[in-house]
Amino acid sequence: MLLIGSIFTAIGLEEFLVPNQIIDGGIVGISIMASHLTGMPLSLFLVLLNLPFLYLGYTQIGKTFAISTVFSILSLSYWVSIFHPITEVTRDLFLSATFGGIVVGIGVGIIIRYGGSLDGTEIVAILLGKKSGFSIGEIVMFFNLFILGSAGFVFSWDKAMYSLVAYFIAFKVIDITIEGLDESKGILIVTEAPDEIADALMARLGRGVTIFHGEGGYSGESKKILYSVITRLEIAKLKTIVQEKDETAFVTVTDVHDVMGGRVKKKSIH
Known part of the structure; x- marks a missing residue:
């Protein structure tokens, strides 16, 4: 299921979001911007930028969670490189944000449901949530507002706004995927x-x-x-x-x- 989730996420990123300069939240979003600025592969940044957080998750949360997360990130990195040469599905920004958010949300939701993670910010949020009065979702949202806002400087402000649309759609689809329609x-x-x-x-x-x-x-x-x-x-x-x-x-x-x-x-x- 972690493999299936990573495939869905890679499709959402490479066939909808990345070609249209729409980013996701967290380390994935930072990786997309870093790849755009440097010209280096997105798959490389997905692994490198998550490494410190993976070590933190291993020492502070648990071995099983860390192993599942490492597998999910490596799998996502592989499938991103596979889907990268394929032509994007659409160039319409609204359709890309909408369907990209849906597909990424399904993928991330499957991975979280089966004990993994794709994002270092979630690991930080889990640890901060234990020591503060804020929920994990609130902390992740706080991080992502800055990350999504920075897309306005790297790409354009309309791309940043479409990124926000994609993020909120993905956020909701993640909940539905984890809890099911029959909540x-x-x-x-x-x-x-x-x-x-x-x-x-x-x-x-x-x-x-x-x-x-x-x-x-x-x-x-x-x-x-x-x-x-x-x-x-x-x-x-x-x-x-x-x-x-x-x-x-x-x-x-x-x-x-x-x-x-x-x-x-x-x-x-x-």
Whole structure:
């Protein structure tokens, strides 16, 4: 899967972004600009600029992550050199930014999903995220705003703006690739009608429900708290069910990034 992800990323870069002077974020973006300024191969910079970060990842994060990342970067470097001589798909900047962002997002998403990385800035973000109040995504975004902005000086400001479009598209596609279109949501319900709502969720959505026993912080009354995992497409139906059974129910919805075991998949309802 790391190999497949690197092939997708190489296609997105060499057939859409690089020929049209549109860059991606992180070390890949810096490598594209360095290759343009020096005339040296992009594949060379992808390896060289990531070396210090790979050592940092090996010492601070773990051997398995570092090995997967080294394989992904070397594979990307190889496939970039393979796809480089092939004529680009389109010269239209908007189409290049859009489809380049989609293809790169799929590739990077596959690599991240299977334990690898293509970018040294992600390694730095992981380490800084442990010591600061910022999330990894926020730190990466901070780095990339400077990198994407610098494209305006190296290429042109319209290319920098198209690079920003490609980056945001790729960023969103990465999330979809990692989490899937059928993204899961964790539901917590505090209600006066727990049994009725639990029965309705199991009967109408086919979802398993776990009941916790809690106590109201203000009233001191014993309460049953329901927990279930549904897809984001079922949120509206869940809200309708809860409103029908208890209009005063307290409901929270949180993202669930990974699920295994239990009755998460829908059962057959006849």
